[in-house]
Amino acid sequence: MSKKKLILITMLAMLMVFAVTAISMAANVSEASQTCISCHKSLGATKNVIHDWKDSKHSEVGVSCYECHEAKPSDKDAFKHNGYTIATIVSPKDCGSCHSDAVEQHNNSLHAKGYDFTKKSGLYKYIGEASKISGCRTCHGSKVKVLENGKLDPSTWPNNGIGRVNPDGSKGSCSACHTSHKFSVAEARKPEACGQCHLGPDHPQKEIYEESKHGAIYAMEGDEWNWDDPAGEWNTEDFRAPTCATCHMSEIGDAKLTHNVSARLSWELERPLSVKTKQWKKKRSKMKSVCTECHSQQWTDNHYDRLDQVVNTYNNKFYKPYKKKYEQAKKDGVLTPGGFNDELDWKFFEFWHHEGRRARMGAAMGGPDYVHWHGFYELAEDVQIMDRLLKEAYENAEH
Template sequence: MRSMTVVWVLFGFFVLSHSAAAAEGCVSCHKEATPGVVADWQASEHSKEDVGCADCHGSEHTTKHDIDRAKLPIVETCAKCHEDQVKQYRSGKHSIAWAAYKAMPTTHQLPSALTDGHKGCGGCHKIGEKSEEEVLKLKQSGSHFGHAACDSCHTRHLFSKEEARQPQACQTCHMGFDHPQWEMYESSKHGVRHKLKQLRIIPEHASAPTCQTCHMQDGNHEVRTAWGFLAVRLPLPEDEQWQKDQVTILQALGVLDPDGQPTDRLEVVKAADVARLDQEAFNKERNKMIGACSQCHAKDFAEAELAKGDDMIRRADHLLAEAIRVIAGLYRDGVLSKPEGYAYPFPDLLTFHDAPRPIEQKLFVMHLSHRMRAFQGAFHGNPDYSLWYGWSAMVRDLTEIKDMAEELRRRHSG
């Protein structure tokens, strides 16, 4: 037994020494070619643990003339050492981000620089897992980097756990037009207090939740919420009006047909697991969130605040559903022709800015920008976003859509 142990110790020493020696060879050139990369790696835990360049990039690239032989890390690369974290990641929404945006009709209308070139949607959705074949295809198209997914939060080549624990790690993607979680959080009391902690104005032990406190409890990389991204779920609400409104929204999302029956899009949603499709799944995520809130607040307070978020969805849904029905009525009455490519006699909320006319464009903004702000502002403790950028904007959207519809009907009848 002792001799076998000695063998394994010596073998491990040989592997680490070989890895370290190989890394030294890479460093000698890359100090000139990419000094920032070298500096980050040298400051990393990888460097301290003798995880060298070849462990992630392979050993076939040895000179400036064979750069194309360097392997690009993918999720499987990270899984060799971080099996538990990768398993958690694969159970959550981040892992399907690439597939989700590829499934959007509008994605394929965009310039390639914005998609596969990562200068638009692809810049954040690249956090989703891709096969080796997809990575190779992207490489051949000129999009060489950023396919490992883990490096979206643990920025290469430092791969810092401490960096990924900061709310700013989420900022690049969770901001802007359709999901301004960063702006909401940063100006909420939670975000303000955390910034004051970072500035050392309030004590280190002061309560100041980060994005990770609520959405990555105990470091779990799953990252899942009760309502999901678009705040649609099954079973439908018991409230009769809300149920009708959610059915209308689901029809405009193309996951229910005009008779309320499931479509192929619903199968995509199920496969991607981006929405909670039964009460048990919803309750599981809601209870996890109540647990996070209860670290600082009374449980009944947490439950009441989350219930207000639910109610904000209910009220926002009523505005959005009314707007959808106004435009669907124009299609039904022949005032507007149903756009080519729309499978059902409803405006397609997933066509985004490719919607053909101003009235449908207004609905797109109402749905993906203003409705998101209305309910996400409530859940993220930001009253200004929930009211002025959300609810108020939706009320104005509906007024404009009704006015535009009346004008279109006048022109049609005249």
């Protein structure tokens, strides 16, 4: 056979494969979704959405545009679009029609309370709406409001916050971790997914992870690991060091697969004063079973002993004594009532919300620089500054 004929036959075979694949995809996609795809293609609208979807697991099983965006006429955010009733927002309630366990687990997690936490902050009075909308609630989630004209209020949408309150009442946004329209499990398993929000001076889990031995191994070798195994099958044969998802969510050791990222946490490290979580012993046991897939029992037990020492040192040496001084100054009337009125109010907030968290979170995740220099060192420095501010406040009150 001549070389030209061989090349021609090969090209024809490839065309047949592409044709069969296209026919198979078309047969796998509902008529309504095919209408969406063909129309968006012809108009050149949201082209990348189609490209992402074609690369997704959803496309392989025939889950497409209409299956996710279909809405009832009674839905608050429903609207008519080219003969179909749809909604812009795909909420956890929608995803739960297929992924019910994941949604139920998420609903029991601290992630689902993300928006609620933002309502408690006294900072908003001072930082303004723009910062709240484009800052805090981008990660924590907004309460999406549908305007009278059917459009979504720009102060609440777009938003992919993990605790977003949707028009259907559900809480969360699955695309916060599995970004649309690929919805990749591999993507959500990588620390960059979590690092979109878990970073910065007040919750620097991203930076702590990068400093840790786990993060260093990931940075050097992560591109060689297997990220695509189905949920429940991804284990230590696929990677050499854990990511956020490994420890907090994956089915490793005795810990079962979960979308409740709080299920293995034994301390509340984000609070002003750390306390043990409910059923903390059971939760710690689950997390330890993850650790011992790679580490010895002694290594694991000693790590938690060190964590407890750090938390107790923060609580008893730093937070409790200064909280007592701070409250006494308020009672004595030397500070303005309320919060964030005096310089001391701001410094005390940073004392626990920034430095205190960094020390505790650094100990939990193996980040020594965040325990010491960004943590306890700055806590000690804060005490010196706050003592000076307290002294000035009492002196000013006498005049």
